[in-house]
Amino acid sequence: MKRALLLALFFGAALSQAQVTYERLQSAANEPQNWLTYSGRYSGWRYSTLDQISTNNASHLAMQWTFQVADLGQFETTPLVVDGVLYGTGQNDRAFAIDARTGRPIWRYQRSLPEKLQPCCGMVNRGMAILGDRLFVATLDAHVIALDTKSGNVLWDVTAADYHKAYTFTVAPLVVKNEVIVGISGGEYGVRGFIDAYDAATGRRLWRFETVPGPGEPGHETWKGDSWKTGGAPAWITGTYDPELNLVYWPTGNPAPSNYGGERGGDNLYSNCMLALDADTGKLKWYFQFTPHDLYDYDATQIPILLDAQWEGRPRKLLLQANRNGFLYVLDRTDGKFLSAKPFGKVTWATEIGADGKPVVNASLKTNPEGTRVCPGALGLTNWYAPSYSPDTGLLYVATSTECDLFTSAPQPYRAGHDFLGSVYLPDPVERPTGALKALDALSGAEKWSFPYFSNPNGGALSTAGGVVFAGESDGNFIALDTKTGHDLWHVQLGAAIYSTAITFQVDGKQYVVIPAGAALFAFTLP
Amino acid sequence: MPIFKSLSCGMVLRLGSAITGLLCLSPLYAAEKTAIEKSAAVKEGASVFRANCSPCHGLNARGGGRGPDLTSGRWTHGSSDAAIFRTISQGVPGTEMPANALEDSEIRAIISFLRSLSPPKNPVAMGDSTQGREIFNGKAGCADCHMVLGHGGVLGPDLSRVGASRSVAYLIDSIRQPNKDLSTGITDPNNHYGLALVYDTVTVVNADGTKLTGVAKNEDTYSVQLISTDQKLHLLLKKDVREVTHERRSLMPPYSEDALDGPQLQNLIAYLETLRGEDNANMPSRGLHTGGTKEAK
Numbered sequence: 001m002k003r004a005l006l007l008a009l010f011f012g013a014a015l016s017q018a019q020v021t022y023e024r025l026q027s028a029a030n031e032p033q034n035w036l037t038y039s040g041r042y043s044g045w046r047y048s049t050l051d052q053i054s055t056n057n058a059s060h061l062a063m064q065w066t067f068q069v070a071d072l073g074q075f076e077t078t079p080l081v082v083d084g085v086l087y088g089t090g091q092n093d094r095a096f097a098i099d100a101r102t103g104r105p106i107w108r109y110q111r112s113l114p115e116k117l118q119p120c121c122g123m124v125n126r127g128m129a130i131l132g133d134r135l136f137v138a139t140l141d142a143h144v145i146a147l148d149t150k151s152g153n154v155l156w157d158v159t160a161a162d163y164h165k166a167y168t169f170t171v172a173p174l175v176v177k178n179e180v181i182v183g184i185s186g187g188e189y190g191v192r193g194f195i196d197a198y199d200a201a202t203g204r205r206l207w208r209f210e211t212v213p214g215p216g217e218p219g220h221e222t223w224k225g226d227s228w229k230t231g232g233a234p235a236w237i238t239g240t241y242d243p244e245l246n247l248v249y250w251p252t253g254n255p256a257p258s259n260y261g262g263e264r265g266g267d268n269l270y271s272n273c274m275l276a277l278d279a280d281t282g283k284l285k286w287y288f289q290f291t292p293h294d295l296y297d298y299d300a301t302q303i304p305i306l307l308d309a310q311w312e313g314r315p316r317k318l319l320l321q322a323n324r325n326g327f328l329y330v331l332d333r334t335d336g337k338f339l340s341a342k343p344f345g346k347v348t349w350a351t352e353i354g355a356d357g358k359p360v361v362n363a364s365l366k367t368n369p370e371g372t373r374v375c376p377g378a379l380g381l382t383n384w385y386a387p388s389y390s391p392d393t394g395l396l397y398v399a400t401s402t403e404c405d406l407f408t409s410a411p412q413p414y415r416a417g418h419d420f421l422g423s424v425y426l427p428d429p430v431e432r433p434t435g436a437l438k439a440l441d442a443l444s445g446a447e448k449w450s451f452p453y454f455s456n457p458n459g460g461a462l463s464t465a466g467g468v469v470f471a472g473e474s475d476g477n478f479i480a481l482d483t484k485t486g487h488d489l490w491h492v493q494l495g496a497a498i499y500s501t502a503i504t505f506q507v508d509g510k511q512y513v514v515i516p517a518g519a520a521l522f523a524f525t526l527p
Numbered sequence: 528m529p530i531f532k533s534l535s536c537g538m539v540l541r542l543g544s545a546i547t548g549l550l551c552l553s554p555l556y557a558a559e560k561t562a563i564e565k566s567a568a569v570k571e572g573a574s575v576f577r578a579n580c581s582p583c584h585g586l587n588a589r590g591g592g593r594g595p596d597l598t599s600g601r602w603t604h605g606s607s608d609a610a611i612f613r614t615i616s617q618g619v620p621g622t623e624m625p626a627n628a629l630e631d632s633e634i635r636a637i638i639s640f641l642r643s644l645s646p647p648k649n650p651v652a653m654g655d656s657t658q659g660r661e662i663f664n665g666k667a668g669c670a671d672c673h674m675v676l677g678h679g680g681v682l683g684p685d686l687s688r689v690g691a692s693r694s695v696a697y698l699i700d701s702i703r704q705p706n707k708d709l710s711t712g713i714t715d716p717n718n719h720y721g722l723a724l725v726y727d728t729v730t731v732v733n734a735d736g737t738k739l740t741g742v743a744k745n746e747d748t749y750s751v752q753l754i755s756t757d758q759k760l761h762l763l764l765k766k767d768v769r770e771v772t773h774e775r776r777s778l779m780p781p782y783s784e785d786a787l788d789g790p791q792l793q794n795l796i797a798y799l800e801t802l803r804g805e806d807n808a809n810m811p812s813r814g815l816h817t818g819g820t821k822e823a824k
Contacts, residue, residue: 370586371586408577408581410574410577412574413570413574415571418630418633419579423574423577423578424581426582430775431775432773432775455747475747475748476747477748477749479748491748491749493749
């Protein structure tokens with residue numbers, strides 16, 4: 001009996017060591033050996049205090065292992081790492097757990113997906129969330145599932161929406177308290193967007209926030225006629241969270257159809273917004289709309305960064321977002337008050353953001369069926385790929401594109417489950433787009449340095465206390481730069497476009513940096 | 528009328544109304560109904576085409592830098608509805624035409640839209656392809672830089688199936704004004720959103736100040752793979768050179784009227800039109816159309 005008790009205590013202790021509690025998620029910054037949430041911590045910084053890999057030795061980085069997920073394509077996952085185990089997702093809703101030191105698989109999961117799915121931009125998944133001994137995945141067929149951390153077995157599986165109408169999930173969930181929060185994709189198909197919270201224990205839906213208000217709800221008047229029914233405003237990138245204010249900050253995407261606004265007159269709330277939702281109820285605390293009545297597909301689905309700093313002489317709780325529309329915004333995250341917006345590249349759709357936070361739209365640009373050249377292009381000055389904020393430098397690292405596009409615009413009838421774009425955008429035939437990783441002063445937006453990319457990017461940035469910022473290029477180069485100067489420290493060619501952002505962790509005293517590319521994860525360490 | 532649109536003929540008949548029954552039986556009504564359905568399909572097809580096909584085939588389907596003119600009446604991979612359906616849904620292996628995951632009804636709508644388009648006002652090929660081939664391999668020097676079915680240079684794009692993949696108007700522009708719309712080069716299947724490199728003039732200044740001019744087969748932030756004008760391949764690391772400049776203009780010289788008069792151009796176009804990826808270049812042919820426009824004379 002005594003032996004049995006000891007065994008129980010032993011295994012109990014081992015299990016509890018593996019449990020990821022909400023308290024651990026709140027203080028994720030204190031355990032840099034792990035990577036516990038999509039952005040590494042609730043504030044969205046994608047920054048690590050690990051400093052074994054530094055500006056002095058990054059040039060010696062060497063591959064430690066690779067892990068093949070088997071599906072070539074846009075590998076967009078951000079893995080999680082908990083106590084030596086790495087959890088990730090792959091294209092076509094694969095999931096896996098691997099030994100973070102060796103890359104050897106512990107289990108694999110492959111969802112059985114229906115044939116007719118309508119993700120706009122690839123059969124992608126951006127990652128998981130974890131709580132306790134459960135991993136949470138939002139799937140392409142619009143389900144939310146819980147997997148057992150040790151086996152990959154499905155613990156619960158709930159339907160969020162009808163995939164026949166092109167509702168899909170590509171987002172990595174965010175766990176807050178006992179909730180699994182997800183946002184829907186499908187803005188290119190005229191879905192009515194939403195953000196959901198599910199009970200981590202049972203899968204029961206706790207709340208839903210519709211991102212297009214229905215009749216009688218505030219904001220409904222910003223849609224002409226019945227256009228709200230197919231208004232889009234998806235919510236396909238993982239938000240951030242302030243535990244003290246108990247607010248979830250979740251950005252939304254384009255109104256539908258994205259390139260034709262003739263039948264959706266008005267500002268089209270809550271498309272292209274930052275939403276501040278009460279974490280317990282999903283009720284809207286405040287919103288800020290970046291691009292009202294958007295005609296250029298400027299989803300605001302970029303990760304909001306939460307920062308406490310002095311602003312005009314007094315401490316303030318700030319929210320920063322380098323927006324796809326080309327402006328770096330600073331808001332007060334307690335109430336959504338607009339503080340500033342500065343362009344961080346070439347912008348022609350608006351001449352400036354006014355003192356009220358609303359864009360001063362360039363009146364000379366009129367959309368038409370033949371095409372109007374507008375900057376930034378439809379893929380934005382930046383996009384969903386992660387920015388990084390380093391408290392050591394006070395800089396925000398943002399991957400940027402120079403692409404401008406010819407936006408053509410024409411009415412399009414809506415058909416459920418079919419694309420609903422209102423025409424098409426075409427790459428600028430005059431200038432070949434390039435890109436850059438830019439270091440911006442987080443508060444003023446001033447550019448401190450810029451590292452040029454040959455092509456426009458699809459991958460984001462990770463910064464560390466070692467003074468290194470890691471970034472991935474569309475041309476397949478994984479790069480390490482000096483956070484202070486942008487000096488090129490190291491690079492390696494991975495043979496496929498990089499569509500994600502690196503993470504870092506430490507096991508057995510060794511710091512790892514992991515990046516997905518093509519069909520594989522690549523892990524690098526010092527020799 | 529709108530209510531009839533939402534009811535099938537059979538449903539209307541089951542309503543038992545003699546009037547509506549007569550309407551259903553009326554050839555006039557049937558013709559009108561067919562016209563309405565056709566019009567709706569064309570409208571839908573125009574939208575689906577615009578969103579999915581126009582980046583390569585042009586907004587008006589008259590051909591673009593990557594796809595042929597779909598109004599020319601020439602269907603390389605079959606002209607029946609079934610053949611066009613197959614081409615759209617399955618793509619054409621070995622070409623830039625991809626398979627498309629569209630609904631069957633959407634593909635049928637695209638076909639309706641394409642069938643509705645007016646015949647082209649493009650300049651048409653009416654020259655002599657045999658003489659055109661001689662110009663290609665001789666006076667114009669095209670073969671010095673372009674390969675056809677395994678013969679020729681490697682500096683410019685392979686033209687073995689250019690007649691199937693480019694419109695006549697595009698070919699004329701490419702000869703008279705090669706800078707107007709630069710041809711695309713390597714397309715990386717792993718780089719979904721990345722734009723292909725174009726055949727523009729690239730100049731590399733080496734560390735010792737010497738220069739290399741050519742076209743880039745590929746390039747990234749750290750390296751460039753260049754074919755110089757002497758058709759040699761150079762594998763260059765950017766850290767080893769002073770400068771890599773893209774001039775956004777073609778290496779190919781523009782062929783003016785002085786270099787290639789109207790009839791010679793027509794003959795050359797007629798030859799290029801025969802290049803469809805098969806070894807049929809020896810088959811002399813006359814152009815399919817007569818009545819060419821000023822541009823073709």
